[in-house]
Amino acid sequence: MKTIMLVCSAGMSTSLLVTKMEKAAEAQGIEAKIFAVAEAEAANHLDEIDVLLLxxxxxxxxxxxxxxxxxxxxxxxxxxxxxxxMMKGDKVLEQALDLMK
Structure with a gap:
């Protein structure tokens, strides 16, 4: 299980992208916890993630x-x-996975 955190201004615009990334991960048989937070909350989650995407x-x-x-x-x-x-969840998921190699 990989944990991927996305950070944006308010945590809102990335929520749709998170959904698309989750669907891409499921389609590829990848177990991942993917979530989005606002920049103000990001520091609270640094000990529980495997990769951070801004x-x-x-x-x-x-x-x-x-x-x-x-x-x-x-x-x-x-x-x-x-x-x-373009909310390309598959491409953003691929970027996160490549960073963790």
Missing amino acids: GPQVRFLEGNMKKKLEPKGIPLAVINSVDYG
Whole structure:
């Protein structure tokens, strides 16, 4: 079971993407817990995740989050803006899985 956290401004715009990622994971037989939080809540979940994906609108958090996650060995990346905008759950899931390899 892999735990993937998405972070966006308010946690709202990523909820649809989470649903699409869950469907993609299920179709591929991948067990994953995928959830989205607002940037203000992100720090509360850093000890329970395997990877962190930032929405393009909060890419400015990348440097600060890297400092917190690197010592824990947790990868992070900014979601590709085209995949995010088109809500391509399969592509974003693939990005998360690649980061955990």
